[in-house]
Amino acid sequence: MNTTMKLSGFALGLAAVFGAAYGVGRVAGPVTPAAAEAAHDGSADTGHGTTGDTGHGGTEGASEHLPGGLLVSDRGYTLTPVAAPAGEFAFRITGPDGRPVTAYDVAHDKRMHLIVARRDLSGFRHVHPDLDPDGTWRVASPLDGPGAWRAFADFTPTGGEALTLGVDVTVPGPLTARPLPAPATSTTVDGYTVTLAGDPQPGRTAEVTLTISRDGKPVTDLEPYLGAYGHLVALRQGDLAYLHVHPDGEPGDGRTAPGPAVTFLAEVPSAGAYRLYLDFKHGGAVHTAEFTVVAGATAAAAPPTTTSTPGTPAPTGEAGHGTPGHGHN
Template structure:
């Protein structure tokens, strides 16, 4: 049964509550109607009160946020946490800043306390911004533009009321790749949506995408996704972000952002442009995960979504039609 949650306290400011604050340049203009909160776990923070307005704030604590302090089931051989759980890591902080209404803006603050302005290209872009509501609906994957002052700007991908997790996936020049995450609240009346049941196939804009693979907790699984249209395999997928598909996986609860890597690249002489796209995905623990496959065909990027239960007898996707996906996201949306 859906539960109706009131997200009150309409805020005209963006606030990031971390700890120690230091100032960086101010972005002027009216404030977008969202509130950013510095949750690093899975607390929603929607307690009916608005956070105080701040132009910029951060909470560097490299000792607490560093990968080397991870422990428990998510700690790998190097003690690394999954991506997206931390707002600050290895000296870098994700910092939402003031922006005109309808726009989302943020900076990455470097170890020297200044906005980062130099990034390496990864998957054809210098910055990947992924957002999803805390109930794992409303997924968006967009690519902001970088201003000279280190501010990233994009038309707001936040689709409606709710607590959203925003992930910045990037590589600072001369540093390791990072995925940082921060919660952003859009006030209003929210109807939470349950996670759809696992299924081996889903449809989006007339395309059927089938998932094959059985992930196990604590290991890397091979996931094969096959695309067809009107029963005919699609053999002319178009390159998107350096591959024939881009896959994001989020863990229910804390929204851990998982490492997923495509196998092969377009033009390498051995990777076919469909119908199958294969990925290696790391699942650090048992639990429910939501998978989002972006693929391009006919010049349009579409997103197919799946639920996977890892480490559970019911984790194997059920046959099509047994537990149909309910279109948890927004099929057929275009990406920037």
């Protein structure tokens, strides 16, 4: 995880993606094995590091200044899409020895989290593929419609550290790019209202609170989903720098309330526009609330609105979100 972040719990990931503006020139470089990465940076291959149990994708050493998802290859691990039947998405992770990785640790109830988003941030899916014995991960294709997509594999190889690798995938067909929705302090999804309070600013620690209600009443009985009461994916507009994080605490620990509000402390070291996707489970279904947040000097040019555009109602169960193109598996 980006070592410049100073925050706790869930906020760690929020600040990391807000503040990650380092080393982007490395992204276009060639795929390199672990030893070459270390030599390029003049540093030893010391592995990755995470701060607490707040999320995935944090690294040190060769990619210590990069947020998650900007590299297709890191520390010798490489993400490679492979041919698959129509309607299926498949990929492999190869290790430093060049062979497909077949052993993964369970992180937040799953061995692999696959997140995809269109480059214009108009589509988002979070799914969990199945692993074949040969190291191929397979899932019903989450690429819902034509466009340029970014696919993020969020995982921990057994014996290694947490990684998030990213690769671009193109789905042919006509597509009209959609502008990033305006910043908002409230959004609705599947009949729920989620409000966002806080004003992240570079160089200052700020409180950020998300509060969930339904029919005007606070939701105080959120259900565990992947071992937590909520998950956040934050993507930076432009390069889609990524971080997948979880709230501080966990269900059943005697101190973590199941809603309605979750508060974070975030220090935002850089300015920019970001899309936030908050997953929460209630009533037996997973829902995703989306926000655009503008941090720093550009905020004056894009004042927040009161409410963002409501999403399309999602199907019941864990397969849908309130915005077209969203889903969980």
